[in-house]
């Protein structure tokens with residue numbers, strides 16, 4: 001039975017409004033803080049677990065290896081393939097280099113990541129959470145280490161409850177040593193994306209050739225501590241209480257979104273049975289109607305079975321309704337039972353400790369472990385697989401599923417447009433930056449011949465990772481020209497050139513005139529065609545003012 005509504009809504013006629021109170025959950029000790037029970041996920045094997053393993057190796061492989069891959073720096077040497085060089089304000093990603101002027105692409109990349117999250121979540125649910133989120137991936141590795149040191153779920157639970165013996169100290173200690181080494185390596189790799197990782201390794205404290213700087217040490221330890229804490233201790237708490245994505249995913253879900261779901265029409269009423277009873281799909285009983293099936297789920301969630309109590313498998317968010325009354329389930333004849341044998345293995349394998357039989361819950365990270373577990377149970381019982389499966393709420397309820405919905409089309413079109421814009425922008429970025437600064441000391445000067453001179457500093461940035469030649473010319477009215485004529489300059493890979501240049505006007509030119517600097521890349525081009533190219537539209541032009549005496 002559930003409590004009566006604890007918040008009286010209306011005052012009785014002629015009486016003051018009742019005081020509103022918020023009921024608090026108290027733990028057994030009377031404290032207002034209800035601590036979470038530690039979750040020991042059971043090992044599972046199956047297609048989705050193997051997919052997760054592949055995802056872990058692939059993603060962590062990229063993380064730990066990319067920092068070590070050398071890449072040509074364009075001047076005969078080599079640099080790190082992926083390096084975020086903050087002091088130089090330059091990012092390198094394999095063959096691409098990004099300057100501060102390219103910051104717009106970073107912003108675009110973040111927008112694309114957000115849009116991709118919207119698109120894939122609406123279409124396929126929490127794929128990111130189950131297979132690619134760093135929290136999931138690192139927790140998986142920490143769990144592997146834990147299993148290796150402390151054994152399977154039953155042994156870990158036993159070890160947890162046992163007093164501190166020599167064996168417990170050795171197993172626990174060994175686990176934490178391995179966790180710490182792995183976490184420190186993770187922190188070291190993280191900093192290795194911002195400081196060349198080979199240099200970082202060369203002046204590691206124990207390498208004997210120097211020390212890490214204060215900041216390097218801080219970030220390595222900070223990142224290691226975050227990994228150790230999040231993947232070793234907090235685990236599902238991060239997903240349940242800290243990650244904002246779990247909270248706003250409901251805004252992206254609808255009844256056609258791919259979710260991991262238990263089929264109550266087939267599975268209910270749950271219960272143990274002797275082997276030999278066929279699946280409901282082969283028996284006269286068939287599938288239950290929806291109302292009865294969900295009623296059984298609701299009642300089962302409020303009246304734990306003996307099997308539930310064994311694993312503290314309490315359903316939570318989807319079926320709790322303080323005003324609803326849950327009658328206990330009657331006992332059923334074997335022939336009336338559904339396909340769920342109430343073994344609770346789907347709960348034991350769940351990394352967030354929920355019971356998927358209670359319906360979609362925000363704690364579910366869609367890892368697929370319960371599908372693999374239940375499929376194994378179905379195999380043993382000789383029942384068809386798929387009692388828990390990837391499906392949509394509509395499909396589970398026997399309604400047609402629509403994959404192409406307006407929001408999917410909208411997110412998809414926006415995502416494609418953003419990706420196309422990003423790809424075009426990155427491949428068509430200007431490889432040259434030209435800035436012109438006037439000499440601030442003098443507006444103009446008159447030379448011995450009576451000509452008027454203005455001095456400029458031409459700043460050329462070769463953004464490419466190869467040496468370049470440029471032709472510099474000036475297009476000005478009334479005979480205003482570049483002193484010494486057009487010229488060719490050479491810039492090394494990623495070099496910034498500051499060139500002082502004098503522009504001269506014939507005697508008699510006065511007032512303000514607009515002149516245009518033209519810089520044309522010549523590398524790989526026929527020298528004879530360079531003059532023509534200078535006038536062509538691939539020259540970078542910058543207009544500035546030329547000043548003469550005031551008339």
Ligand code: SF4
Pocket residue numbers: 262267270339340341342343344345346347357373374377387388
């Ligand atoms: S693993 Fe399958 S059969 Fe066992 S309790 Fe879960 S849903 Fe029922």
Ligand code: SF4
Pocket residue numbers: 260346349350351352353354355356363364365366367368369370371
């Ligand atoms: S219910 Fe648990 S085991 Fe099943 S997909 Fe969700 S998080 Fe994974």
